[in-house]
Amino acid sequence: MTTLTHDPARTAPAGRPQNMRGPRLGGTAWLVWRQHRAAFWTMIALTILSVAVMVYLRGQMTDYMDSTSPKSTGLPPDFETYTNRLTDFGGYLGYVPLLAGVLLGAPLIAGDLESGTAKLVTSQSVSRLRWLTTKLAMPAALIALSTAVLAAVYNWWWSPIKGRGETLEWTAGMFFDVTWVMPIAYALLTFAVGVAVGMLLRRTLVSMVVTLGIVVAIGVVWDRFRLSLGHILSVSTDKGVGPGATRPELPAGAVQQGQGTYFITDSGARLDWTACLDKIDNDKAHTACLESQHVVGWSMDYLPISQMHTMQWLGAGLMLAATAAVVTFIIVWGRKRLL
Known part of the structure; x- marks a missing residue:
């Protein structure tokens, strides 16, 4: 004789499948996670993989430095291989704002408008404001966390040779834009721009293409403006x-x-x-x-x-101010004219 001591149907939260994987969320947060879980898990996996690669390459670099000239103020001989790895990886990290805007921001609302999901969700008991804030907050939080981790680890990798090589100019985008607070602000700005473009154009593919052009333009302007933040x-x-x-x-x-x-x-x-x-x-x-x-x-x-950190704080402040302006536009426009 068997006695049922645990009924999964009674303990599972209402409205959530019993076999759901991932964070235990509810309401619109659960819906947003389910909609974009593939992109979110990909972002998390790439962050973990990038951190592992940077830790490994930094270990190789420091081992070589210790074995050649541990007391030298300059770089060891034949160090080009290690500096190339550092600068190349910094160049790859420089694409994070582009990916945040094009692959995460542009399709976020445009996809729901194109498929009719936005109309379905807001026709229920969920207000437009709640839906918009949740749609923005979850990806933005993951972007900020991922870029903060990447920036911290990359800066840790760079720190043993920071300022020791003439070819490792800290004003270059591969260092300035991917360390400290800059990548967080930069990625959030491009993400917000992508969301705004998608909300206005309402077509996923078109929004991604337009966002790509805008993000590239932002990068060109930023490259020309960056050094003016410092005092020569x-x-x-x-x-x-x-x-x-x-x-x-x-x-x-x-x-x-x-x-x-x-x-x-x-x-x-x-x-x-x-x-x-x-x-x-x-x-x-x-x-x-x-x-x-x-x-x-x-x-x-x-x-x-x-002056590097001061310039980065100034640049990040300007980008975050622009991000706040774009988010305000998204909320105001979305509450009145989204559907």
């Missing part, structure tokens, strides 16, 4: 510019800005390095030309690595 400093010499005269030495980790090296006069004015270039084949004429211009040394502009 100068270093100069006053020991002449002839043979044997040394040029200014930049601080460790600094990145040279502008055209390069300038001439500096005894009054502190700067001349372009092309001054007297037409007489460079004649040493005496060239020297006389420089003396007539009262040139006494060199001058160079640079951005110190100490």
